[in-house]
Amino acid sequence: xxxxxxxxxxxxxxxxxxxxxxxxxxxxxxxxxxxxxxxxxxxxxxxxxxxxxxxxxxxxxxxxxxxxxxxxxxxxxxxxxxxxxxxxxxxxxxxxxxxxxxxxxxxxxxxxxxxxxxxxxxxxx
Amino acid sequence: xxxxxxxxxxxxxxxxxxxxxxxxxxxxxxxxxxxxxxxxxxxxxxxxxxxxxxxxxxxxxxxxxxxxxxxxxxxxxxxxxxxxxxxxxxxxxxxxxxxxxxxxxxxxxxxxxxxxxxxxxxxxx
Amino acid sequence: xxxxxxxxxxxxxxxxxxxxxxxxxxxxxxxxxxxxxxxxxxxxxxxxxxxxxxxxxxxxxxxxxxxxxxxxxxxxxxxxxxxxxxxxxxxxxxxxxxxxxxxxxxxxxxxxxxxxxxxxxxxxx
Amino acid sequence: xxxxxxxxxxxxxxxxxxxxxxxxxxxxxxxxxxxxxxxxxxxxxxxxxxxxxxxxxxxxxxxxxxxxxxxxxxxxxxxxxxxxxxxxxxxxxxxxxxxxxxxxxxxxxxxxxxxxxxxxxxxxx
Numbered sequence: 001x002x003x004x005x006x007x008x009x010x011x012x013x014x015x016x017x018x019x020x021x022x023x024x025x026x027x028x029x030x031x032x033x034x035x036x037x038x039x040x041x042x043x044x045x046x047x048x049x050x051x052x053x054x055x056x057x058x059x060x061x062x063x064x065x066x067x068x069x070x071x072x073x074x075x076x077x078x079x080x081x082x083x084x085x086x087x088x089x090x091x092x093x094x095x096x097x098x099x100x101x102x103x104x105x106x107x108x109x110x111x112x113x114x115x116x117x118x119x120x121x122x123x124x125x
Numbered sequence: 126x127x128x129x130x131x132x133x134x135x136x137x138x139x140x141x142x143x144x145x146x147x148x149x150x151x152x153x154x155x156x157x158x159x160x161x162x163x164x165x166x167x168x169x170x171x172x173x174x175x176x177x178x179x180x181x182x183x184x185x186x187x188x189x190x191x192x193x194x195x196x197x198x199x200x201x202x203x204x205x206x207x208x209x210x211x212x213x214x215x216x217x218x219x220x221x222x223x224x225x226x227x228x229x230x231x232x233x234x235x236x237x238x239x240x241x242x243x244x245x246x247x248x249x250x
Numbered sequence: 251x252x253x254x255x256x257x258x259x260x261x262x263x264x265x266x267x268x269x270x271x272x273x274x275x276x277x278x279x280x281x282x283x284x285x286x287x288x289x290x291x292x293x294x295x296x297x298x299x300x301x302x303x304x305x306x307x308x309x310x311x312x313x314x315x316x317x318x319x320x321x322x323x324x325x326x327x328x329x330x331x332x333x334x335x336x337x338x339x340x341x342x343x344x345x346x347x348x349x350x351x352x353x354x355x356x357x358x359x360x361x362x363x364x365x366x367x368x369x370x371x372x373x374x375x
Numbered sequence: 376x377x378x379x380x381x382x383x384x385x386x387x388x389x390x391x392x393x394x395x396x397x398x399x400x401x402x403x404x405x406x407x408x409x410x411x412x413x414x415x416x417x418x419x420x421x422x423x424x425x426x427x428x429x430x431x432x433x434x435x436x437x438x439x440x441x442x443x444x445x446x447x448x449x450x451x452x453x454x455x456x457x458x459x460x461x462x463x464x465x466x467x468x469x470x471x472x473x474x475x476x477x478x479x480x481x482x483x484x485x486x487x488x489x490x491x492x493x494x495x496x497x498x499x500x
Contacts, residue, residue: 005259005261005343006261006373006375011130011131011162011226012228013160013161013162013225013227014158014160014228014229014230014244016197028360033264035263035264036263037261037262037263037341037343039261039301051162051164051193051194052194053194053195053196053197054194056193068306069301069303069304070263070301070302070303070339070341071303072264072266072303089160089195089197090195091160093162093164100263101261101263101341101373102263103262103263103264103370103373104264105264105368108240108242110153110240111238111239111240113361113363113364114238114239114240114361115360115364116240116242117358117366117367117368118242118244118368118493119264119369120228120244120245120246120370121246121370121371123131123246124373125130125131125226134380136380136381136412137412137478138410138411138412138475138476138477139408139410139447139479139494140445141447176414176444177444177445178444178447179444214410214445214447216412216445216476218412233492235402235490236398236488236489238488239488239489239490241491241492242492243368243492243494245494245495245496246496248381248476250380250381250476256498256500273486277485278485285388285389285464285466286388287387287388287426287466287468289386289426318426318431318432319427319428320388320426320427320464320465321428322389322464350388351386351388351466351498351500352388353388353498354389355493363486363488364489365483365486365489365491366491367481367483367491367493368493369493369494371495371497371498374498
C-alpha cells in the first residue's frame with residue numbers, strides 16, 4: 001500500500017517560451033516544460049489554465065497522465081483551446097483529480113551554439 | 126468557486142543583477158526578475174522591500190498585479206523610491222494583500238555570446 | 251541531541267539524462283544527479299523507483315547513505331535492476347527509512363564547449 | 376510589527392565547488408554560494424556544518440548576518456575550522472538563532488568563455 005504522493009494544485013508564475021531558436025529540432029528547440037509524476041493507481045486528466053499579463057486566463061488545457069506514469073509536456077506544443085504564444089510572459093495553474101508532483105524546466109537556445117537551462121519545482125498550493 | 130492559491134509573504138535572499146551585459150536590449154539584457162501570479166478576483170498592490178549587506182532596507186516598492194493576471198518585474202527596472210544598484214548583492218521580501226505565488230529568475234549575459242539562466246520558486250513565509 | 255532533519259519520501263518528476271556528451275569524462279559527462287544528505291546517526295538504505303511515460307516503474311534501486319554523510323548519485327550510473335536509458339524522460343520517487351534531504355542537479359554537455367546546469371530541491375512528499 | 380520570516384535550520388545536500396576556473400577574479404571565479412536574509416531586529420551568528428561522502432562532518436563555521444541585512448557567502452571562502460576543498464562533493468546544514476531564509480547558488484566557469492548557473496531555495500528543516 002503506497003501512500004498518496006504530492007498535491008492537487010500546482011503553480012508556475014514565471015513562464016516565457018524562448019524564441020527564436022537555434023539548433024536541430026526537437027532536441028534543441030527552446031521550450032518551457034511541465035513535468036508531472038502520477039504515483040497513484042488512477043489515470044488522471046489534469047486541467048491547465050494559462051494566465052497572462054494583459055488578458056484573461058485561457059483554458060482548460062487537458063493533460064493526461066497515466067497511473068504510475070510521468071508525462072513531460074512542452075508548453076509550446078499546447079494548442080487547444082488556443083496556442084500559447086512564444087516570447088510572451090505567462091503563468092499557469094495545474095489542477096489534478098489525484099495527488100501529483102510537478103516540476104518546471106526551461107531550455108533557451110536563442111543564441112547559436114548555446115544552451116541555457118533553468119527550472120524549479122512548481123509551487124504546491 | 127476557486128480556492129485561494131499561494132501565500133501573502135515571499136522571500137528571495139540571493140539577488141544580484143548581473144552587470145555589464147552583452148547583446149541586444151531588452152531580450153539579452155541581464156536581469157533579476159520577480160514573477161507573480163495572482164489567481165484571485167482582486168487586483169493587488171504588493172509591497173517589495175530590498176535588503177542589503179551594508180545598509181538599511183529600502184522600500185516599499187509598489188508592484189501592481191491585476192486580478193487573474195501575472196506580472197514579470199525586472200528588479201533592474203525598479204527606481205522608486207530608489208534605483209536598485211546593479212552588480213550589488215541584495216535580497217527581498219514581497220508582501221501581498223491577497224495570496225499570490227512568486228518565482229525568481231536571473232539572466233546573465235556578462236560574457237559575449239553566452240546566456241546563463243538560474244531561478245527558483247521564492248520562499249513562502 | 252540533533253533533531254531529525256528532512257523527510258522520508260522525495261520526488262523528482264523531470265528526469266532526462268542528456269545525451270550525447272562532449273568533453274572529458276567524468277567531469278564533463280552529461281548527467282542527472284540525486285544528492286542526499288543524511289544528518290542522522292543511522293546508516294540508511296534508500297529505495298529509488300524510476301517512473302516512465304510509456305512503461306511500468308522500475309525498481310527498487312538501492313542507494314546507501316552513511317550516518318552523518320552525503321551521497322551524490324548520477325542516475326546514469328544506476329544499472330541494477332536495469333540501466334536507466336539515456337535521452338529518455340523519467341521521474342523518480344526516493345524512499346528512506348530515516349529523514350533525509352534530497353536535491354536534483356542536471357549537467358548538459360550536448361553542445362561542444364558548452365556546459366548547462368539546472369537543478370532544484372526535490373519535493374518532500 | 377513585522378512577523379518573523381523563515382526557519383532556523385536549512386539544508387543543501389548538493390554542494391560541489393567547481394574547479395578549475397576561467398576568467399577574471401572574483402566575478403568569474405567558480406563558486407557555491409549561500410545567500411541568507413535576516414529580516415529580524417537581531418544580529419545573528421549562524422552555525423554551518425559541512426557534510427562529506429567519506430569523512431565526518433566539519434564545523435561549525437560561523438556566519439554573521441546583521442539585523443535586517445542579507446549576506447552572500449562563497450563556500451570556497453570558508454577556511455575556519457578548515458578550508459572546504461574544491462571539486463569535492465559536500466552538503467551542509469545551516470542553523471540560526473533567529474528565523475532566516477537561505478538560497479543556494481552555483482557559478483561554474485570551468486570552460487573558457489562559458490558561465491553556467493544553477494541554484495535553488497535551500498530546504499527548511
